[in-house]
Amino acid sequence: MAVDVPGLVSVLLFYICILAIGVWGSRKSRKVEKKCPGNKSEVSMVGGRNINILVGIFTMTATWVGGGYIMGTAEAVYSPSQGLIWALGPPAYVINFLLGGLFFAKPMRSKRYVTMLDPFQRRYGNIFTSTLLIPALVSDILWVACILAALGGTMSVILGLSSTVSIIISAAVSIIYTFLGGLYSVAYTDIIQLCFIFVSMWLCIPFVVLHPAVSVALETPFFNHSVEHSWVGELNLADAGKWFDDMLLLALGGLSYQALYQRILSASSSAQAQITCFASAGTTFIMGVPSVIIGAAAASADWNQTEYGSPPPFERGDAGKILPLTLQYLTPTWVSVLGIGSVAAAVMSSMDSVLLSSASLFTQNIYKTTLRKKASERELQWVIRVSVVVTGLAGSALAFGNESVLAFWLISGDLIYCMIFPQLVCVLHVHWANTYGAVSGYLTSLLLRGLSGEPMFGIAPVLLYPGWREEDGVIKQYFPYRTLAMLSSIISITTVSWLVELAFSRQFIPESWDLFGVFKEKRQTEDEAEPEPCNEMSCPLSTKF
Structure with a gap:
């Protein structure tokens, strides 16, 4: 042409x-x-x-x-x-x-x-x-x-x-x-x-x-x-x-x-x-x-x-x-x-x-x-x-x-x-989301999406969801597998974050196991923000009874 x-x-x-x-x-x-x-x-x-x-x-x-x-x-x-x-x-x-x-x-x-x-x-x-x-x-x-x-x-x-x-x-x-x-x-x-x-x-x-x-x-x-x-x-x-x-x-x-x-x-x-x-x-x-x-x-x-x-x-x-x-x-x-x-x-x-x-x-x-x-x-x-x-x-x-x-x-x-x-x-x-939940959500979505395969790049699926078909020798998924990976990630982030925070706050897990330093930093921030107690020296307007 x-x-x-x-x-x-x-x-x-x-x-x-x-x-x-x-x-x-x-x-x-x-x-x-x-x-x-x-x-x-x-x-x-x-x-x-x-x-x-x-x-x-x-x-x-x-x-x-x-x-x-x-x-x-x-x-x-x-x-x-x-x-x-x-x-x-x-x-x-x-x-x-x-x-x-x-x-x-x-x-x-x-x-x-x-x-x-x-x-x-x-x-x-x-x-x-x-x-x-x-x-x-x-x-x-x-x-x-x-x-x-x-x-x-x-x-x-x-x-x-x-x-x-x-x-x-x-x-x-x-x-x-x-x-x-x-x-x-x-x-x-x-x-x-x-x-x-x-x-x-x-x-x-x-x-x-x-x-x-x-x-x-x-x-x-x-x-x-x-x-x-x-x-x-x-x-x-x-x-x-x-x-x-x-x-x-x-x-x-x-x-x-x-x-x-x-x-x-x-x-x-x-x-x-x-x-x-x-x-x-x-x-x-x-x-x-x-x-x-x-x-x-x-x-x-x-x-x-x-x-x-x-x-x-x-x-x-x-x-x-x-x-x-x-x-x-x-x-x-x-x-x-x-x-x-x-x-x-x-x-x-x-x-x-x-x-x-x-x-x-x-x-x-x-x-x-x-x-x-x-x-x-x-x-x-x-x-x-x-x-x-x-x-x-x-x-x-x-x-x-x-x-x-x-x-x-x-x-x-x-x-x-x-x-x-x-x-x-x-x-x-989600105000309680933390690093532990974020990491679990990341790995969850990566694993589910990777195992679902991708025909465009010649990656065969390991997980076969309901409704899958083989077309021209290529397996294609007709189940909403991407949305499943996305929702699973949200559930993982929120659930793991809540459970880990509960475990550390109730001291079911010792603070020394806080690998990401999430709760140690949180306590330091709260301590820095906490006002000093009012006493005679620090509060001149206080009245002694």
Whole structure:
């Protein structure tokens, strides 16, 4: 396939524009740093807690509306084995932001944390917090791979450009402006990117729906199952466990992303952080509607009437590229170029956020507090920049595979849903949670999730839950095994914490066995806070009777 030179030039101009805005954002960041010379790293990570509410809503929405979101949603609606009922992204993200605003934004922002792992560090210490960083970083790297894979597939279809080249160019642009300006560059580029996504995606819809190849299936009654390839889909009882598991993974797993808390903690107040979450619930849902329509149109189209021909994309294994294929064959050339621009914008708007979130976690919770406690602000800034580059390169390397965008999208939230979400709930809302419970919960979720297997990485399951099936020689679980691991972790944290505290407080276990020093530190804190007894010498207002 020949390279579409005009389309390629248009995309490159878009990239140059985004890079220029990112550089401009870095200048804004330096101005703020001059006002806070003793806290430059915090300016890079949370914008000096000075991001206004409108910018906050834009950058929060743009972070979630990535290549995985818009392409994964279209793929789910199009796939004959799934359909609209399996397009879980839009409703799951609404739940995610509503719960975030109600239960997580205020306790995180009111205590002026810098990262999602700060509450763990304060309660459990540096060693356990370091173990939580592992699933967080793995998840971010997989998220980068997901969104870059989405872009690579899109450019290869529409522009005829090698997916490897497109991945390298897009990753380089995102890394450069995130490297230069931190959160300010990310936030300001997100505004332009989100506006471009909204306009270009909605502009494509009329051309797709009105194309002659799109069958009358879109006009059939909503629940008419006589259509051979229904885009509505159906949910069988045997698949309900998997549907429930995937829904909760996206809805609750999203509450464990540092990228979410980076926006919450950059707000000027707790109330603003909550409003940002609530508003983002609506905007993110709206941004998913064009993908649903494109997926439905693709499922209804007679591909024999297009240059794509027969067999249809699903039978060729191209379901993961259904959004760019639809734009390529069901819209005019100039519209498809705008469509690829929207995917590129979505990719960069998410990628820069993920790069910065990983860099922030490592710098704040590992380097600054454990490795180099006396590191200068300039040194911390360079650690952030180097971390951005390393994360970007690691995610880019994984993006060169041919895995489904939808699969990457789900797996990126898998570990943090099973391992970090239960820990976050307990550290914020369970006052008796302690290090012993946290360690037991971590090991419980790690063991259950590991033994459940992962087909994407060729890991066969050891635990076979009810309803498992063997498909094409691969065993797949249809029981909500991720949710089981998550709930088991919460039960383990709360129960073990309570039992251990009871055992030490009643002296069933001697204090010398307190390996983590939890209760020794607790007693020292209570002793320091306890006021001195009032007597004649210390209380001059006392009266002797």
